[in-house]
Amino acid sequence: MIARLRASAGPYVSILPGGLWLAIFFVLPLVVMAALSLETGNLIDGFTMTWHWANYSDVLSSYHTQLVRSLVYGGLATLVSIVLAYPMAYWIAFYGGRNKSTYLFLVLLPFFVTFVLRTVAWQFLLGDQGLVLSWLKNAGIVGQDFHVLATAFAVVAGLVYNYLPFMLLPIYVSLERIDGSLLEAAGDLYANRTQTLLRVVLPLTIPGIFAGVLLTFVPAASDYVNASILGGTGQTMIGNIIQTLYLTNSDYPRASALSIVLMAILVIGIFAYARALGTRDVLDAAAA
Amino acid sequence: MPSRPIGVDRREFLRLAGAGAGALMLAACGVGGQGKKQATGSALQKEIETYWSGKTKTGQVKWAQWPLYIDVGKNKSDHPSIDQFTAKTGIKVDYYEVIQEDDAFFAKVQPTLSAGQYSGYDVATITNGVYFDKFRELGLLIPLDHSYLTNFAKYAAPAYKHSSYDPGNVYSVPWQSGMTGIAYNTTKVSQPITSFFDLWNPELKGKVGMFGDNEDLPNAALVAMFGDPQQTGPDQWKQAAAKLTAQRKAGIVRQYYQQGYINDLSSGDIWACQAWSGDIFQALESGAKNLKFVIPKEGAVLWTDNLVLLKENKNPVSSMMLMDWYYQPKIAAEVAEYVNYITPVPAAVDVIKSDAAAATGSDKATLEAIVNSPLVFPTTEDYSNLYRYRTLSNAELEVWDNIFEPVYQS
Numbered sequence: 246m247i248a249r250l251r252a253s254a255g256p257y258v259s260i261l262p263g264g265l266w267l268a269i270f271f272v273l274p275l276v277v278m279a280a281l282s283l284e285t286g287n288l289i290d291g292f293t294m295t296w297h298w299a300n301y302s303d304v305l306s307s308y309h310t311q312l313v314r315s316l317v318y319g320g321l322a323t324l325v326s327i328v329l330a331y332p333m334a335y336w337i338a339f340y341g342g343r344n345k346s347t348y349l350f351l352v353l354l355p356f357f358v359t360f361v362l363r364t365v366a367w368q369f370l371l372g373d374q375g376l377v378l379s380w381l382k383n384a385g386i387v388g389q390d391f392h393v394l395a396t397a398f399a400v401v402a403g404l405v406y407n408y409l410p411f412m413l414l415p416i417y418v419s420l421e422r423i424d425g426s427l428l429e430a431a432g433d434l435y436a437n438r439t440q441t442l443l444r445v446v447l448p449l450t451i452p453g454i455f456a457g458v459l460l461t462f463v464p465a466a467s468d469y470v471n472a473s474i475l476g477g478t479g480q481t482m483i484g485n486i487i488q489t490l491y492l493t494n495s496d497y498p499r500a501s502a503l504s505i506v507l508m509a510i511l512v513i514g515i516f517a518y519a520r521a522l523g524t525r526d527v528l529d530a531a532a533a
Numbered sequence: 534m535p536s537r538p539i540g541v542d543r544r545e546f547l548r549l550a551g552a553g554a555g556a557l558m559l560a561a562c563g564v565g566g567q568g569k570k571q572a573t574g575s576a577l578q579k580e581i582e583t584y585w586s587g588k589t590k591t592g593q594v595k596w597a598q599w600p601l602y603i604d605v606g607k608n609k610s611d612h613p614s615i616d617q618f619t620a621k622t623g624i625k626v627d628y629y630e631v632i633q634e635d636d637a638f639f640a641k642v643q644p645t646l647s648a649g650q651y652s653g654y655d656v657a658t659i660t661n662g663v664y665f666d667k668f669r670e671l672g673l674l675i676p677l678d679h680s681y682l683t684n685f686a687k688y689a690a691p692a693y694k695h696s697s698y699d700p701g702n703v704y705s706v707p708w709q710s711g712m713t714g715i716a717y718n719t720t721k722v723s724q725p726i727t728s729f730f731d732l733w734n735p736e737l738k739g740k741v742g743m744f745g746d747n748e749d750l751p752n753a754a755l756v757a758m759f760g761d762p763q764q765t766g767p768d769q770w771k772q773a774a775a776k777l778t779a780q781r782k783a784g785i786v787r788q789y790y791q792q793g794y795i796n797d798l799s800s801g802d803i804w805a806c807q808a809w810s811g812d813i814f815q816a817l818e819s820g821a822k823n824l825k826f827v828i829p830k831e832g833a834v835l836w837t838d839n840l841v842l843l844k845e846n847k848n849p850v851s852s853m854m855l856m857d858w859y860y861q862p863k864i865a866a867e868v869a870e871y872v873n874y875i876t877p878v879p880a881a882v883d884v885i886k887s888d889a890a891a892a893t894g895s896d897k898a899t900l901e902a903i904v905n906s907p908l909v910f911p912t913t914e915d916y917s918n919l920y921r922y923r924t925l926s927n928a929e930l931e932v933w934d935n936i937f938e939p940v941y942q943s
Contacts, residue, residue, distance in 0.1 A: 288671070289667070289671065289927055290927070307939075310943075368796070368797075372797075372800050373800070373802045374802070390739065392802070395787050473791070474793075476788075477786075477787050477788045478781050478789060478941075478943055479781075481942045489938065491640070492636050492640040493746075493747065495640075495667075
């Protein structure tokens, strides 16, 4: 009897640490944030619950430009990441041979360097008088006024640079799992290499791409570091706005409302995207 | 914490569904109102006496400071003025260069202090303005016991004893002050910059940097357009915001900076920008060429970073001794020679003069430059052209932020 009880309690005990962790550090703050988003007041006089739904319409009308811009930048960064990561993952998975893990390590290597240093390197390389541009300018390839930093291009490129491994690794894993005999079978059935790629390999790696998109798009759309360091005027992203509202203005209600709006858009977007891909279960796909 | 309206049905459900724990957390986050009516007159006197009675000297002080804001010895982490303090008093100083921005530092220590916990710092250096006011209004600062401040009483410049943000130095004494003016690269800009509005020159298209914050950007524009920001209201704020927005829309502004403008200015990515006086002086000293700092003819913003005692202090008496230490002319001169901001101790100039007389070569030239620099020792005439940040009530601050933030957060 006791043994049976123990056996049935076992699985629950195993989720306890992780479950508690999430409950304390994710669910609780989320509840607080949801409550805060409907309050009014300021730090000195305190915030009171007034069911002030206008916080939402207010942040939407004030910051819709930055909201849309963040989704566009996040989306662009994700697309570019797929285009860059897929061939790379493909090559490592099928042609990497014995050195696969070395190649993967090289992909991750930039992450061993602090973010600040990586960004400074960018400024050094891509500054108006930096290594690359001064050469291009002297060669007359681009005009004297041409610059890369402080543009939308720099922000999106920075996002791609930072999130590329999160796209590459899941795609690599799903490519790695493909059974070689499937490719042979495709060849036996007179599929050429393009057909094999498009009709066998690609469909089998959809879960990997999906996981990659999830891991890239969500943080990229809410990133604020790249915009503030590599961007100029007119590249403010929604993460910057939320940061200012929280830290500079101590305007917790509007910051919370904006965070919830962003979260809702991302969640709805991800589910819609899962539908479009034909994945029946989002979580299954992400886990794959 | 103020009471919350308690409804029925859905509200009641929501309240139960998580607010129990949530409310605890809200309290811990300091979301409840904590503004304190500040004591004045005899009540303040009593508060000071109650706090300071029985407090004695301790063996250490923890000091939160901005980077590159003190004298440096042979070794980068070596600060002679602190070493001398330790040698003289036996008090060990833990010096932390942790403050990059007032807002971020406030956000970091406020929840801890409001919850009645030690923040890890006894002394902090806070700029006058919105966040200094917030620290004070939330009751996070300890009123000073001036009986420990004999050097301050003797040597501090009179101007710093009657500040608008902390009259009578109840909660703070100045560390250093500086000006928000304009810096430019003399090899890139053809005409010398003299006016704030030179930053609207179409020739500088895409080559101008402005500050991206709610104090230095708005106040500098207000000074240029209307003089003393204190005399302005929402109408003038809107005009200033419109002027700044026009500058951005014309493509003149390349970036709104919180930090890093010196690098971009030296490398030529920007040619002219808003700048803090000491930064430029330090950049010139450390080898940057062709940079020039100007106080616009319309005037400039004067700000002061202040030493304050944070609540839940573990070493209050030692902290006060440290504060007073820096008001000796000799020590103030050591700091001024290194940081090149405005020292609150005018007598330091004589110390630097005699140091210059004793020095030779490039050291001599450097020290003489400091003595003669209006950025370190402004003349009375210079001071008449300097203005303080607009002080803002909570209600005003909201209006102010709504007007100015869209300028730099576009």
